Amino acid sequence: MKVRRSNRLVDMTRYLMEHPRTLVSLKFFSERFGSAKSSISEDLSIVKHTFHTWGEGRLETIPGASGGAVLTPLYSKENAQKAIDNLVAEVNDDSRLLPGGYVYLSDLIGRPDILRQVGRLIATQYVDQDVDVIMTVETKGIPIAQSVAMYMNKPFVIVRNSSHITEGPTVSVNYVSGSVQRIKKMELSRRTLSAGANVVVVDDFMKGGGTLNGMHSLIKEFDAHLVGMTVLAEGNATNGKRLVDNCTSLIKVDAEDGETKSITARPGNFMTTVFD
Amino acid sequence: MKVRRSNRLVDMTRYLMEHPRTLVSLKFFSERFGSAKSSISEDLSIVKHTFHTWGEGRLETIPGASGGAVLTPLYSKENAQKAIDNLVAEVNDDSRLLPGGYVYLSDLIGRPDILRQVGRLIATQYVDQDVDVIMTVETKGIPIAQSVAMYMNKPFVIVRNSSHITEGPTVSVNYVSGSVQRIKKMELSRRTLSAGANVVVVDDFMKGGGTLNGMHSLIKEFDAHLVGMTVLAEGNATNGKRLVDNCTSLIKVDAEDGETKSITARPGNFMTTVFD
Numbered sequence: 001m002k003v004r005r006s007n008r009l010v011d012m013t014r015y016l017m018e019h020p021r022t023l024v025s026l027k028f029f030s031e032r033f034g035s036a037k038s039s040i041s042e043d044l045s046i047v048k049h050t051f052h053t054w055g056e057g058r059l060e061t062i063p064g065a066s067g068g069a070v071l072t073p074l075y076s077k078e079n080a081q082k083a084i085d086n087l088v089a090e091v092n093d094d095s096r097l098l099p100g101g102y103v104y105l106s107d108l109i110g111r112p113d114i115l116r117q118v119g120r121l122i123a124t125q126y127v128d129q130d131v132d133v134i135m136t137v138e139t140k141g142i143p144i145a146q147s148v149a150m151y152m153n154k155p156f157v158i159v160r161n162s163s164h165i166t167e168g169p170t171v172s173v174n175y176v177s178g179s180v181q182r183i184k185k186m187e188l189s190r191r192t193l194s195a196g197a198n199v200v201v202v203d204d205f206m207k208g209g210g211t212l213n214g215m216h217s218l219i220k221e222f223d224a225h226l227v228g229m230t231v232l233a234e235g236n237a238t239n240g241k242r243l244v245d246n247c248t249s250l251i252k253v254d255a256e257d258g259e260t261k262s263i264t265a266r267p268g269n270f271m272t273t274v275f276d
Numbered sequence: 277m278k279v280r281r282s283n284r285l286v287d288m289t290r291y292l293m294e295h296p297r298t299l300v301s302l303k304f305f306s307e308r309f310g311s312a313k314s315s316i317s318e319d320l321s322i323v324k325h326t327f328h329t330w331g332e333g334r335l336e337t338i339p340g341a342s343g344g345a346v347l348t349p350l351y352s353k354e355n356a357q358k359a360i361d362n363l364v365a366e367v368n369d370d371s372r373l374l375p376g377g378y379v380y381l382s383d384l385i386g387r388p389d390i391l392r393q394v395g396r397l398i399a400t401q402y403v404d405q406d407v408d409v410i411m412t413v414e415t416k417g418i419p420i421a422q423s424v425a426m427y428m429n430k431p432f433v434i435v436r437n438s439s440h441i442t443e444g445p446t447v448s449v450n451y452v453s454g455s456v457q458r459i460k461k462m463e464l465s466r467r468t469l470s471a472g473a474n475v476v477v478v479d480d481f482m483k484g485g486g487t488l489n490g491m492h493s494l495i496k497e498f499d500a501h502l503v504g505m506t507v508l509a510e511g512n513a514t515n516g517k518r519l520v521d522n523c524t525s526l527i528k529v530d531a532e533d534g535e536t537k538s539i540t541a542r543p544g545n546f547m548t549t550v551f552d
Contacts (some may be wrong), residue, residue, distance in 0.1 A: 007322060007329070010289045013286045013290055017290060051290070054290075056287075098442060102442050106433075106434070110433055111431050116294060139414045140442070146422050156386045165376060166378050167382060192386070
């Protein structure tokens with residue numbers, strides 16, 4: 001079956017988007033479409049040019065017999081700024097204020113459109129670094145980790161707060177929860193993380209940074225390597241004390257739960273960290 | 277700026293895939309590409325034909341001034357069978373056996389390729405039904421729910437096992453955990469689910485069905501409506517007693533933890549439920 005260029009372009013775009021950051025060989029497309037490799041190469045230049053023009057990703061073409069193409073979804077600076085502004089607007093809503101200065105984010109963390117933006121932003125941050133795995137802690141960090149994983153085409157692992165029979169053997173660490181100054185325990189299935197792995201840590205919300213600190217200890221316990229930490233939202237640390245100082249945040253939220261009750265969201269340090 | 281057809285097809289495919297099951301107007305594409313609506317209509321026929329040919333989705337075009345196109349990602353029967361066979365092969369591995377007849381699935385639940393297949397399969401099952409929200413219970417059901425939500429473009433909600441300050445007011449139910457015959461409690465943030473909502477329930481693993489039963493009670497408590505329940509894997513109920521009888525499973529797993537220790541995975545009732 002010989003497939004026309006217009007149909008090839010549609011199917012090729014679909015296939016590359018469902019296999020991001022994966023080398024797809026010219027041979028694969030050539031056999032799939034019954035077309036010469038030279039035609040496939042021309043198709044790929046069109047795909048590359050289009051993603052570049054709209055600031056939606058980078059297509060690298062590897063020449064030669066074992067060559068092919070790798071699609072890396074990412075945001076241009078302009079598109080990233082739009083996504084951050086959109087997140088700020090969504091969170092800037094006084095009805096999100098919860099007692100104790102916490103912020104209600106559960107609805108956003110369950111919305112596909114928001115998760116695509118968050119995942120793509122964080123994937124853009126680490127686009128030129130070696131990353132083997134995304135780590136988060138249950139529960140609300142999971143959707144963030146999964147979105148990043150989908151765009152980076154890397155697995156994600158979930159640190160648990162207590163033992164579960166379905167995890168098999170685990171490694172655990174104790175950590176100080178920053179917001180309540182209590183010693184807690186977190187653990188990770190031994191099978192999920194290899195020694196030497198390069199790990200990106202993500203979470204939904206950071207106050208004191210104790211949980212992120214705990215994940216860093218766990219990474220050391222596995223002899224793995226921390227590449228970076230990024231959270232969706234950064235709040236005010238209780239007593240202004242923060243246990244982590246190199247964390248990137250997409251947005252910052254000031255939650256006033258005193259006499260006046262208000263939420264003020266603004267961009268975090270993402271744009272300066274990633275694009276400056 | 278006037279954009280050529282070949283570039284339009286690539287960007288249009290990308291845009292529709294990132295906005296699945298969303299009506300995108302002819303006007304939007306026409307302005308984006310500086311092209312006549314008649315040209316955009318022709319582009320959309322090419323996209324439609326391509327997705328149909330490869331069994332990867334359905335593009336519906338709505339004619340008229342307020343018309344546009346909706347891309348529904350789904351699997352043809354043939355592609356669904358391949359995805360199920362792939363899941364069976366991944367799970368069919370004696371080293372997944374855990375004490376007590378449990379099955380280690382955490383690695384699969386963190387793999388983007390597996391999650392795409394699982395999400396797309398379950399989205400295919402409910403493609404012609406009204407669904408407002410996907411529900412799951414923490415922790416390992418979350419990646420399944422998120423994948424389904426991404427393909428269906430609907431939000432997902434996470435039922436929690438205990439109260440969390442960041443959820444705001446909640447509604448809770450007690451339920452009998454089938455595997456251990458213990459009364460447990462689950463709860464859901466009041467803000468996340470509306471009365472009358474049509475809910476699809478998903479989870480990673482079902483033994484007795486107690487957790488699924490609990491979610492059904494919670495749905496009733498919110499005056500919402502259960503559309504269906506689907507799990508990635510169905511195990512053997514302890515004592516052969518099951519509390520739920522209308523659940524779809526992608527695969528079935530027999531875990532022998534007696535004198536012989538083995539895992540046997542085979543297809544669940546998904547294919548007959550969805551395609552017969």
